Amino acid sequence: MQLPQIRLQSHFIRTGLDIKQAVQKIEQPSAIQSIEQPKAILEIQTTPGNLSIDQTKAREDMDLKNLSKRVEEFAQLGYQDWLDGMARRSSQGQELRHIEKGGNVLASLAKENGSKPQKQFNVGWIPSHFSVQIDYQPAEVNIEATPQKPIIQAETQKPIHEYTPGEVNVEVLEKNSLDIDFINLFPEVKG
Structure with missing residues (x-):
């Protein structure tokens, strides 16, 4: 079916x-950008150092004296020798005045006046310790810096959309x- x-x-x-x-x-x-950095303002003040060396004493120790010092010493030495000579003559005059007291006064005076005193010698050209005087004032430097802010100019550009x-x-x-x-x-x- x-x-x-x-x-x-x-x-x-x-x-x-x-x-x-x-x-x-x-x-x-890109944005149009301009950046400028001005230099910092810098002020420097310097006080120069001062070094002074005085070697007068060292030169005098080595017998390298200047003329005025040497003249002064010779004048002082001459004056002292004159005083010593006066004292010696006065003393010897006193001894001669009392010759009657005895003794061998004339012989001792002749021996004293006839012989020179023995010279003392030592190394004289080496300056003494710390004879060179040194004085030093260090330099001082003061620095002041003033920073300057940067100058930034920026101009944005619109996007180009197509x-x-x-x-x-x-x-x-x-x-x-x-x-x-x-x-x-x-x-x-x-x-």
């Missing part, structure tokens, strides 16, 4: 898409359809 049937056959719609992509271009120009929108075109390639078919709807009668 054959049963009646309804046959449905459907076809979906087929579409085609024509797509043009969107184009976007963005460009960011945009072309995209496009989509839809096209129907095949329409949808529904086919209906009836089978064995009317059975055949045999007879």
Whole structure:
């Protein structure tokens, strides 16, 4: 036996898409910038150092005296020798005045006046310790620095933006359809 049937056959719609992509271009120009750094204001005040060396005493110890010092010493030595000579003559005069007391006064005076005193010798050209006087005043430096702020100028640039929108075109390639078919709807009668 054959049963009646309804046959449905459907076809979906087929579409085609024509797509043009969107184009976007963005460009960011660099900012215009100017930076200037002024030099710091610098003030330097210097008091120079002072070094003084006095070697007068060392030169005198080595018998390298200046003329005025040597004249002064000779004058002092002459005066002292004159005083010593007066004292010696006075003393010897006293001894001669009392010659009657006895003794060998004339011989002792002749021996004293006739012989020179023995010279003492020592190394005389080496200066004594600390005979060179040194005085040093160190230099003073005062520094004052005043910093300067930088001068910055900046100008921004707007971005360059170009945009072309995209496009989509839809096209129907095949329409949808529904086919209906009836089978064995009317059975055949045999007879």
